[in-house]
Amino acid sequence: MGQDTRRGYARGMKSTVHWGVAHGLPTLFLQRAAARGDLQARLIRVGSLGSDDEVFGLIEEIRSKGPLYRSSIGHVATSHSSVRHLLTSDDFRSGPPTDEGLLGRIGRWAAPDALHPVKPPSLLVTEPPDHTRYRKLVTRVFTMRAVERLRERTEEIAAGLLDDLEPRATSSVDLVEAYCAQLPVTVIAEILGVPDAERFKVLDFGSAAAPSLDLGLGLRRYRSTSAALARFDAWLGDHLEHLRREPGDNLLSQLVAVREDGAGLSESELKATAGLVLAAGFETTVNLLGNGIALLHDHPDERARVVADPTLWTNVVEEALRLDPPVLLTGRMALRDTEVAGQRVRAGSMVTAILGGANRDPEVFDDPLRFDVGRANARDHIAFSAGRHHCLGAQLARMEGEVGLRAIWDRFPDLRLDPGARRRETRILRGFxxxxxxLRP
Known part of the structure; x- marks a missing residue:
């Protein structure tokens, strides 16, 4: 057996071991818990492939057990107040639990080296002071003023994509592939200096790696996701090196320059931050656009209200984010013994925050299951999380959602959704x- 063969065998073995610890064993546990009626396990098992009635029906069943449901996995928060408390309290940190036992040590030994969205130094799972330092370096590109400067360019991109769809307007087209994905990936690629010829790679990486946030992947899906992350890691390293040689007027060139001055991010921090901004900068917006199109299609009376009063488009985005958020849930771990909704939570416990539940809390939103484009407090949703992990790109996503939804319905007011819509096979990200x-029936 040659050296390369032995190395390949060792990598394959470690990959299988890591899958077993991170996904295989948890899947068996979830199966058994779901069979016993555990509502959180059932929700995880159903995932985003479940119908709206299945997914949100389970969330409402969990809500009926109180503001903090105790499952065999941990706790689940569904009320608006408990979710907001969980996301803003210093008693909790982001990221998966740290297992110091044998399985935890095995999992860390077998874990792949490639960057991962829920592995440090990703912004998603770091806490101050590192999180503060990373975030400060990238917030300047996502300020309200900076986003508004991008609006005209986003409108041009949307118009160009719709021009390209005109010749196909009388036949069925996949809006996710042809529009919902193309608009945000083009915008974020321009912000981050990705050449036109490379953008298809970003799309492929995003769709292939999206399941990496989930628990309970099958071995085949785990391997394809890990391979996509490894390719993304390698591509990102090459892209950053290119920007060192030929810097441009974009965020990544600025971050690279700051690092070169010795005051910025290390190489691994730079890659993790750039990778997250690149992927998160379009993946969730794809979901927002698809979910928003479907909601407007299914509610023609509400669509007519927007046609009559175009000032409502901003609120359409907020109501779509509230009713069908691009991110269904997130998790936090208790750093110390504490309380949520008056119930004790022990240090080390995991608490899942159901964003989709908080956004449908009848204590905050009247008739919460109704899609209402004029809802006065629609913006009170928590679709972008809250606290120090509030979505960096929230303003960008809002602007792209408003531009993208308005542009397609203005151009194709008779748009008809055809049979065959399919939800993503992901449990945390929720979209089509x-x-x-x-477009023109």
């Missing part, structure tokens, strides 16, 4: 994998 439509 395919959304076929005829």
């Amino acid at each position: 994998e395919t959304l076929p439509a005829t």
